[in-house]
Amino acid sequence: MKNLNIINLTKGETFLHQLSGTTKVRLFATLMLYVMMSFDLPIILPLFIFSIIGIISLKPSWKVIKPLVIFVVAINILNVVLYWLANPLCGLEYTGDQTILFAYTDYLVVTKGTLWFLTIRLLKMLTAFSTSLAFIMSITPSELAAGLTSLGFPYKLGSIVEIAFRYIPDISRDYENIAVSMQCRGLELDAKKTKPIERLKQMILILIPLIVTSFDRVGNISNAMDLRGFGKGKKRSYYSEYPERKNDKIFKLIYCLITIFCAYYIISGIITPRDPKMWLYWR
Amino acid sequence: MKKESIGKILLGKWDTRTIVGVAIGIALFAVLMVYGSITVFTNTNLSLAMIVPVIVGGLFGPLPAALACGVGNVLADLIGGWGFWFDWSIGNAVLGFIVGSLKLYGANIDEGVFDVKHIIIYAVTVVVGSIFAFGIITPIFTKIIFGGELKISIAQGWVASVSNIIVLLVAGIPILKALAARNARGRDLTKE
Amino acid sequence: MSKSPIVEFKDFTFRYSTQREPTLKNINLTIYEGEKVLILGPSGCGKSTLANCINGLIPFSYPGEIQGSCKIAGNETSNSSIFNLSAVVGTVLQDSDAQFVGLSVGGDIAYALENDNMPREEMLPRVLNSATLVGMHEFLEHVPYNLSGGQKQRVSLAGIMHDHVKILLFDEPLAALDPQMGNQAIDLIDQIQKNNNCTVIIIEHRLEDVLYRPVDRIILLEDGQIVADMTPNELLCSNIIVEKGIREPLYLQALKMAGCNVTIEDNPCNVFNMNLEKYKDQLISYYSSVDTSKPEEDKEVVLEVKNVDFSYDKFKALDDVSFTINKADKIAIVGKNGAGKSTAAKLICGILRPDKGEVLIDGVNYLNYSIKEIGQRIGYVMQNPNQMLVKDIIKDEVSLGLVLNNKSEAEIEKNIEAALKKCDLWPMRNWPVSVVSYGQRKRVTIASILAMNPEIIILDEPTAGQDYRVYTEIMSFLESLNRDFGITILFITHDMHLAIEYTDRAIVFADGQCIGDDSVFRILSDNDIIEQANLKQTSLYSLATRIGLEPEKFIESFIVAERRKRHEKS
Ligand SMILES: Nc1ncnc2c1ncn2[C@@H]1O[C@H](COP(=O)(O)OP(=O)(O)OP(=O)(O)O)[C@@H](O)[C@H]1O
Numbered sequence A: 001m002k003n004l005n006i007i008n009l010t011k012g013e014t015f016l017h018q019l020s021g022t023t024k025v026r027l028f029a030t031l032m033l034y035v036m037m038s039f040d041l042p043i044i045l046p047l048f049i050f051s052i053i054g055i056i057s058l059k060p061s062w063k064v065i066k067p068l069v070i071f072v073v074a075i076n077i078l079n080v081v082l083y084w085l086a087n088p089l090c091g092l093e094y095t096g097d098q099t100i101l102f103a104y105t106d107y108l109v110v111t112k113g114t115l116w117f118l119t120i121r122l123l124k125m126l127t128a129f130s131t132s133l134a135f136i137m138s139i140t141p142s143e144l145a146a147g148l149t150s151l152g153f154p155y156k157l158g159s160i161v162e163i164a165f166r167y168i169p170d171i172s173r174d175y176e177n178i179a180v181s182m183q184c185r186g187l188e189l190d191a192k193k194t195k196p197i198e199r200l201k202q203m204i205l206i207l208i209p210l211i212v213t214s215f216d217r218v219g220n221i222s223n224a225m226d227l228r229g230f231g232k233g234k235k236r237s238y239y240s241e242y243p244e245r246k247n248d249k250i251f252k253l254i255y256c257l258i259t260i261f262c263a264y265y266i267i268s269g270i271i272t273p274r275d276p277k278m279w280l281y282w283r
Numbered sequence B: 001m002k003k004e005s006i007g008k009i010l011l012g013k014w015d016t017r018t019i020v021g022v023a024i025g026i027a028l029f030a031v032l033m034v035y036g037s038i039t040v041f042t043n044t045n046l047s048l049a050m051i052v053p054v055i056v057g058g059l060f061g062p063l064p065a066a067l068a069c070g071v072g073n074v075l076a077d078l079i080g081g082w083g084f085w086f087d088w089s090i091g092n093a094v095l096g097f098i099v100g101s102l103k104l105y106g107a108n109i110d111e112g113v114f115d116v117k118h119i120i121i122y123a124v125t126v127v128v129g130s131i132f133a134f135g136i137i138t139p140i141f142t143k144i145i146f147g148g149e150l151k152i153s154i155a156q157g158w159v160a161s162v163s164n165i166i167v168l169l170v171a172g173i174p175i176l177k178a179l180a181a182r183n184a185r186g187r188d189l190t191k192e
Numbered sequence C: 001m002s003k004s005p006i007v008e009f010k011d012f013t014f015r016y017s018t019q020r021e022p023t024l025k026n027i028n029l030t031i032y033e034g035e036k037v038l039i040l041g042p043s044g045c046g047k048s049t050l051a052n053c054i055n056g057l058i059p060f061s062y063p064g065e066i067q068g069s070c071k072i073a074g075n076e077t078s079n080s081s082i083f084n085l086s087a088v089v090g091t092v093l094q095d096s097d098a099q100f101v102g103l104s105v106g107g108d109i110a111y112a113l114e115n116d117n118m119p120r121e122e123m124l125p126r127v128l129n130s131a132t133l134v135g136m137h138e139f140l141e142h143v144p145y146n147l148s149g150g151q152k153q154r155v156s157l158a159g160i161m162h163d164h165v166k167i168l169l170f171d172e173p174l175a176a177l178d179p180q181m182g183n184q185a186i187d188l189i190d191q192i193q194k195n196n197n198c199t200v201i202i203i204e205h206r207l208e209d210v211l212y213r214p215v216d217r218i219i220l221l222e223d224g225q226i227v228a229d230m231t232p233n234e235l236l237c238s239n240i241i242v243e244k245g246i247r248e249p250l251y252l253q254a255l256k257m258a259g260c261n262v263t264i265e266d267n268p269c270n271v272f273n274m275n276l277e278k279y280k281d282q283l284i285s286y287y288s289s290v291d292t293s294k295p296e297e298d299k300e301v302v303l304e305v306k307n308v309d310f311s312y313d314k315f316k317a318l319d320d321v322s323f324t325i326n327k328a329d330k331i332a333i334v335g336k337n338g339a340g341k342s343t344a345a346k347l348i349c350g351i352l353r354p355d356k357g358e359v360l361i362d363g364v365n366y367l368n369y370s371i372k373e374i375g376q377r378i379g380y381v382m383q384n385p386n387q388m389l390v391k392d393i394i395k396d397e398v399s400l401g402l403v404l405n406n407k408s409e410a411e412i413e414k415n416i417e418a419a420l421k422k423c424d425l426w427p428m429r430n431w432p433v434s435v436v437s438y439g440q441r442k443r444v445t446i447a448s449i450l451a452m453n454p455e456i457i458i459l460d461e462p463t464a465g466q467d468y469r470v471y472t473e474i475m476s477f478l479e480s481l482n483r484d485f486g487i488t489i490l491f492i493t494h495d496m497h498l499a500i501e502y503t504d505r506a507i508v509f510a511d512g513q514c515i516g517d518d519s520v521f522r523i524l525s526d527n528d529i530i531e532q533a534n535l536k537q538t539s540l541y542s543l544a545t546r547i548g549l550e551p552e553k554f555i556e557s558f559i560v561a562e563r564r565k566r567h568e569k570s
């Protein structure tokens, strides 16, 4: 099993883990709205700090997280550099600032506005990432299902997510087994020894039984679910969803306030557009 | 066979089987994101995961396919740990809907119906769907949500579209044909 | 008080809409409240189909055509709904892995309650209660990925216990369990029946194992029809059991071989309670006279496993394992669920390579060979056939290994014809793999390995879920390969019958270690090993102790006599 262990299947011990699924999902949804709605530093920076604190409080296994963080930061920096190469003046539209700091050629210039814009954009992307990471590490699939239901999604959507997580390990074990048996029968799977097109053909050979066994299960699983009354009523309860406790109530207050703030910010932004565009810039 | 109405095909039948089918599709999607990529040259990856929505679409209809592809992408990102990328997930859902419309043009993997005519239509949906989803929808959402340079987003989208088209055509067609062949001959069997 | 019927089939016929012929034909069957019924029959005869008619999956999930009537607890199933039926019938399906839909043990046990939208506070004590009943209360937080097959089976059982259902239906509950776990499962079913006073219906091929606890009635299906409906004692004494190719319990086989004519009065359905007094002398004289001396043969070592360690991530699955395999050996690899048997097999095939220690093929360290090269000499038939099948047509599947190894057309034709004929698949060679039964699929995988003419074949649970006729066929075929061509055969199995009848040597695994390597009869009379490896004493052992013979000697004599008789016949 490679790489598939970021999400926990059982509830952890720390403060954030112990919140109910409903609280986690609602909080995450409002925070995502919050991070997307603006480019204002005073809005994004606190969340970035809080989410990092959140991640640390979850006592993660750094071995798993480290390559991930490196990867995401690298990709985002690359992205920012590409943006700059494509249009060195891309900050203009947002900041209205054209002060040139460095000039390599006539085209490749670094303006103060662009630098500012790209830094904030990078921070925004990283905040979205760190918030998601904290969320993912704190939640279990069943809590996710319960939480989605609490957001008003039909519980069947939550069930889809739960079942998917239930069968990911099984399917990856199937994949390994199929690959193994094909190798014994003479399939060369060594990536170095075969050309990409050959490898594609071999992958197809493995994929066919994988698809067939995976979807063969569907009948069995849905039978097992039917036999235990899945879809009987309009509502469904969750064994792993804790009832609301004191901490959940505190967070309820927090995400309600955030939602109200977001609503105010977005609506006021529509009524009187901020100038220049959703952007707080200290000259 | 009764002809199902187009509306019904579009929405799919949300019984337990469909729900499990979508869920298994998502799980398969996630597994293939990890295992099923082929390295072409040194750093470009082709992921076979994109086949999944086509199969889900073929078995359960376009809306389940859209869900499998969209949610599958979100979960794959979750498991991979690189956070939510709404822009790409929306693109994926749109793509899933378009390439998962096999039943709309009469292909039926379940009953072994997938001939040349269907292959051609399938190829068209793949090309149009990929370009529309990643070349147009995703960049627009990137721009709205994260701001930034439309030109770059579009360029990234096009790269994704092209690699996606290659996977869905080169690997997708043989797989669909094989699956259809499996189911086609399952009738009126006699021992020899 | 006369018992009231709870399951009533009247002139019931069912045809799957994808099939031309009906699968169940004219079934007339009544099962009464509180009864315990065993359904036997060859694979593909319609046992699961019958079960699905009882729990409502037919007609609610499988489309098809029904004639006649099927009443469960007085209600016609076709007028009921699957939700109503699920309150009456609790089903444990054939595939316990697919049945485990929850994300944790507790979640899975609670699944039915969740669907009832029961508040969590009410759910918790109920879940704990059911879990305690099946002995899983300490595992509530565990995830399915880490559970053994037997534990999963227990969880499925707990999951259907909440409503105090009237009927418990088990579709092959023993297929993947080690012998002791199998006994525990049968015990558990028995206890639950006694506590809850419900009706129990079991579908199973392993007759002797089910009879470990009393059964009221046995129903024999063949080709969709009921051909016998009698008490276990009647069945065991009748000719049907031989005619219809059902495997006799070992102790009965031993009695019959010694010429004893067992009657119903002897209560033959259980070796512990059976009346043996009058057969004692006959048994002793017959088995003491069997000549068990064997010619000494020189054996040529083909494979050597030396002090091998292997770990999956952090979990040590094999710990300092050593054994040798000689040319033309027939070896049983036995041990409890999760002991590392399949891991050892994969290691021998080179799919996994040792962390420490070495594996020698003909004296050469196999790190020199690629998996493909090893694959031409060592064939591995996996536990689950669906994971091996790649092609859509049986014939193409069997030829795939040869095609991948670039063999000539003529050779391919010749090899696959021989393999298919030997596995009794020749008439179906042009069928799609997807339409044949689980048992037939298993044979397809065996055929596809056989076609490659390997020197060593490793079969992972070759007979799980197979009926006795097919089982005997495959086994005698493998035996002839071994005898005529000197092919070495390794069976990974939970089936002690198989070990006794078809192998000479047993290698025993427990918790990643090799704890025994000796002739089968010695292993099976060694109490320590049996206990450590979750095996169980065979009924031969019990029979021997009851008549006062030394078990080791008795089992050996039985094996020799049984083989001699089998070879005379063939
Ligand atoms: N869903 C289905 N659609 C069409 N035919 C089916 C279906 N399920 C089973 N059959 C056919 O019905 C017959 C009986 O199958 P069934 O599964 O009841 O056998 P079984 O006695 O349980 O066998 P086994 O011991 O191998 O489990 C088989 O020939 C099979 O091909």
Ligand SMILES: Nc1ncnc2c1ncn2[C@@H]1O[C@H](COP(=O)(O)OP(=O)(O)OP(=O)(O)O)[C@@H](O)[C@H]1O
Binding pocket: A001, A173, A176, C146, C148, C149, C312, C313, C315, C317, C335, C336, C337, C338, C339, C340, C341, C342, C343, C344
């Ligand atoms: N791919 C894997 N990754 C991690 N652990 C594994 C893997 N495969 C097996 N294991 C673990 O290794 C141990 C030995 O497994 P193995 O499959 O060899 O058991 P087995 O003796 O064949 O059992 P069974 O009789 O149930 O088939 C088990 O505890 C299992 O959970």
Ligand SMILES: [Mg+2]
Binding pocket: C047, C048, C049, C094, C171
């Ligand atoms: Mg069956």
Ligand SMILES: [Mg+2]
Binding pocket: C341, C342, C343, C383, C460
């Ligand atoms: Mg095994």
